[in-house]
Amino acid sequence: MNTTITTPTTSTASPRARAATSSLAASAKFKTFAVVFGISVPVMYFLCEWFNLPLFTFHPATNRVEFWWAPARSGEGPTMYWYGWTVLSLLVGSVFGLLATLLPESVTRKIPLSLIWLLPVLALIPLAYSLMPFWTK
Amino acid sequence: MLISVNTFWTILLIVHGLLAIALLGALTHQAMAVLMPVRQSAGGFVTRFRAVPAAGYATAVCVLWILTFLMGAWIYTKYRIYVRIPIEQAGYWKTQGFFELKEHAATLGLGLLPIYWYIWKNVHDPEYDGVRKSITALLAFICWFNFLVGHVLNNVRGFGS
Numbered sequence: 001m002n003t004t005i006t007t008p009t010t011s012t013a014s015p016r017a018r019a020a021t022s023s024l025a026a027s028a029k030f031k032t033f034a035v036v037f038g039i040s041v042p043v044m045y046f047l048c049e050w051f052n053l054p055l056f057t058f059h060p061a062t063n064r065v066e067f068w069w070a071p072a073r074s075g076e077g078p079t080m081y082w083y084g085w086t087v088l089s090l091l092v093g094s095v096f097g098l099l100a101t102l103l104p105e106s107v108t109r110k111i112p113l114s115l116i117w118l119l120p121v122l123a124l125i126p127l128a129y130s131l132m133p134f135w136t137k
Numbered sequence: 138m139l140i141s142v143n144t145f146w147t148i149l150l151i152v153h154g155l156l157a158i159a160l161l162g163a164l165t166h167q168a169m170a171v172l173m174p175v176r177q178s179a180g181g182f183v184t185r186f187r188a189v190p191a192a193g194y195a196t197a198v199c200v201l202w203i204l205t206f207l208m209g210a211w212i213y214t215k216y217r218i219y220v221r222i223p224i225e226q227a228g229y230w231k232t233q234g235f236f237e238l239k240e241h242a243a244t245l246g247l248g249l250l251p252i253y254w255y256i257w258k259n260v261h262d263p264e265y266d267g268v269r270k271s272i273t274a275l276l277a278f279i280c281w282f283n284f285l286v287g288h289v290l291n292n293v294r295g296f297g298s
Contacts, residue, residue, distance in 0.1 A: 120246075123241075131234045
């Protein structure tokens, strides 16, 4: 039997007939926050990694946490900066996102949505390049 | 103590892996559905694989990404000492390089989640059709990349090895 099925994806009438059901999904301010957050995080993460700007340094062997960047201590094993880069990127992204919600919608509507996926893709290029010592050893 | 330290961290690694598999399945279904929408009849396995209510996956994908990320971040503390150092001593530099790229990609994906959730909750709005496809495809790609790198790393030196 050749049964016709409704497509579950974006191009069918069925899902499109429904408006956003939650208040957050219908909020223009949340959209602005999400767009600016999505743009800020990859930029900030790239800057944090490239210039080594962690919010804190974690020493896994001793569970020591130090504010900002700190070198490895003698006899205390390696240091980890990824947590510090990630938290700083998310914090800055959140602050920019919240600040953007204060702007008029006429301004925020002009932000190109394509930046949201383009910037993470572009950020991966220098991030992969920064790992050159691993690729060439 | 009920279980050894090694067993504890191995359980966490397995939970991380199981969450990743769930995320991988949800994102792959969704990406296939949005990139190759089913418009006609139900056919074979691939058609049925694409014929899922894609919008309904959005919240689950966000929750699973965050949980997988947190579990990964937790076991990373032990990975840094008990896995990475032996991997470097064994000279598996490219393997370690791919792990570094995996951690970058995971964070970049985390930054996409709010807008990903928003555009899927507004699936009726054609303004977001293009960006919905791109973001979903990117998240699915990151998820597959991270899963495969994690899998290879576990084969090279999983916890308890």
